[in-house]
Amino acid sequence: MSEAVEQIIRIAAKGDGVTASGRHVKGAVPGDMVGADGIVERGPHHIDPPCRHFPRCGGCELQQADEAALAEFVSQRVAFAAESQELVPDTLIAPHLSPPRSRRRATLHARRAGKKVVIGFRERGSHQIVDMVECHILAPALFALVDPLRALLAHWPGKLAVDISLTLADQGVTAEIRGISPENLAQTEALSDFAREQGLARLSIDDGYGPEPMWEPEPVTVTLGCVPVSLPHGAFLQPTADGEAALLTAAKEWCGDAATIADLFSGLGTFAFALAGPAKVLAAEADRAAHLACQAAARASGKPVHSLHRDLFRDPLTADEISRFDCVLLDPPRAGARNQADMIAQSSVGRVVYISCNPQSWARDARRLADGGFRLAELRPVGQFRWSTHVELASLFVRD
Known part of the structure; x- marks a missing residue:
């Protein structure tokens, strides 16, 4: 190859390989070499896609990347989002990747x-x-x-x-x-x-x-925290069971011995039912069908979960309301939780567990928490959408 050859050093947010000079190359992965003519010479992390439909099918974007390259991409997406807001976690855990054929x-x-x-x-x-x-x-x-x-x-x-x-x-x-x-x-x-x-x-x-x-x-029904919960049409469910388990592991560890927990944007109760008992959990959700399903399941199971129907975008829990809890967990939609994050920052709560399906909106909210006195203690990237550029995460914020 000529002197114009460059090495791919990372995968960009939309799936292209990127060189040190900022050149984007479709379908390339770290370790590949690309010449001035655009021809890619495969590196050690470039593999044959397992599916005959790739890359035409839009269901996957990164089947040409091996396990190590996929893990690095997921981790970097989350780390770069934090860095964009000048946030550095005390601990960055190795990413969890869902296995093939696990999307439910x-x-x-x-x-x-x-x-x-x-x-x-x-x-x-x-x-x-x-x-x-x-x-x-x-x-x-x-x-x-x-x-x-x-x-x-x-x-x-x-x-x-x-x-x-x-x-x-x-x-x-x-x-x-x-x-x-x-x-x-x-x-x-x-x-x-x-x-x-x-x-x-x-x-x-x-x-x-x-x-x-x-x-x-x-x-x-769908079982959440050992509790069968009615599954309404269109209700949100984590895309993989193993990804859900990874997020739950983080939430349980970080909520620890909290006696009272506010689960905000709670959906059907994915986290609420897993965290309840002996802790008391407030599960706040705007979608009425999800709220009613969570409420009915809590009553039937006897779990200490109080389901609250509330639009947290327009009517977030106030700083005074949040201050009554030992820990707050939030798992908002892709748009994030700007108004709720502002209220959390103004409260006296000492621990926040933030689950996110969008590193960019998470980072903006995380900046608000940091400005309110919180420290990003731990960050766990999660790749539930295998071979996709869609990345999720779990994070822990504590007050200094």
């Missing part, structure tokens, strides 16, 4: 293409659908439904543009199909037969007015 929730797309139905993820940056014949990220129970769904939809009349949300619950897989509606008895029976033959926990149809269950032999 996903949304697939389907449409008619000539005489066949294509089903899968969309191409990266396109509305075109990659017709899925294998998948290395979906849990086997989810992938097993691809061919049966293709066969079901192949006999559906008319134009077809369908979204299919699959989730692995306690009773099996729930499927929500958006974009079709049974118009006669034969179509209704076809859907019921499909649900029964595939052993679905629930089949719901959304024709534009919200999902309606067509098949649900018994109430669908």
Whole structure:
């Protein structure tokens, strides 16, 4: 190679390889060498992608990176986000990466293409659908439904543009199909037969007015902290069971012996039920269906969880309210929790556990906590979305 050859030193936030000079190279990983002509010579961390659909399929972005490169990317994404706000954790733990075929929730797309139905993820940056014949990220129970769904939809009349949300619950897989509606008895029976033959926990149809269950032999639940919680349509669930366990391990360790805990943006109670007993937990959530599911599960289990229906974006817990707790845990949506972080910073609470699915919004909130007297004691990167640029984290803040 010529003297213009450069080495890839890291993977950027959107998945491109980056050289020391700042040059971005699509599909390159650390250790690769790239010439002035753009030709990439593979390095020791560049591997053959395991899936035939890569890189066309938008479900994955980094299958060309080996385990070490993936781990480094996840760790750097979190560390760089902290550094962008001049924050340095006392401890940065090695990242947790979810294994292949562990994703327990996903949304697939389907449409008619000539005489066949294509089903899968969309191409990266396109509305075109990659017709899925294998998948290395979906849990086997989810992938097993691809061919049966293709066969079901192949006999559906008319134009077809369908979204299919699959989730692995306690009773099996729930499927929500958006974009079709049974118009006669034969179509209704076809859907019921499909649900029964595939052993679905629930089949719901959304024709534009919200999902309606067509098949649900018994109430669908997801077990959180040893407590079965009703699973409403569209409710948030951590994408992998092992990733959830990694986040829970951090939360339990950091909340420690706290007698009172505020779980903010609590959803169904992923953290609340795991942390409750003997600690008393306030679980605050804006989504009404999730709040009611958490509330009912708390009553049925006897766990010391008080479920509060409250929009923490518009009406965050005040500094005085927060000061009543020994520890605060928050797990907000991707937008972060600016207003709630401000209230926490103004409170007297001594410990904050912040779980985030967006390092950038987390970093902005973390700066607010730091300005309020908190120190970033520990940071744990988590890569639940394997081979993706989507990164999560768990963090602990303590007052000096």
